[in-house]
Amino acid sequence: MEFNNSVLTNRLENLVISRVDMELMTLHCQQCHVVLADSFGACGEVQALDCIVCVTVTNKVKVSESLERGTRGQMAHCLYNGLRCGGCSCVVGMVIQCAPAHLDTFRSMFLLCKANIDCYVLNSSSMVKASTLCFEQKSLKQSLKKIKHQCEGQLERISHLEKRLTYNNEASFYYC
């Protein structure tokens, strides 16, 4: 079976969801500045390949129809489609279709090469090289732990307010 439980669990552990911690930004081709993706579609990075992992990209990203074979380094024994910029046709990344275990998690995702990408960070209104940023995200488990911690904090505050309201109601009843 292609997707057994261990593979799915592995994907969930390695992937992430959290857009909360990531700065809002758009990802641009470094050559022609066409928008290729944004932080809502980015869900991590593959450090071994120096790539940003995206689940969605804009229609300016063109997926090559031909399947290429990786021959060296981390890409050895991988089959992938190249990604090109729709504006200037330069290579901007790849979609891995078939890979050894160490890259299996990233199959069928858009991998944008950090070296070819600039990022426009909305908060600071600045354009920076993707290579200067870290797109690594917390695991789903870590994100859930953080959300649980925030919920517990909110619950504690509500409980405290509830006690104060009860106390104030009792006090006003006493003085009437």
Ligand SMILES: [Zn+2]
């Ligand atoms: Zn371009």
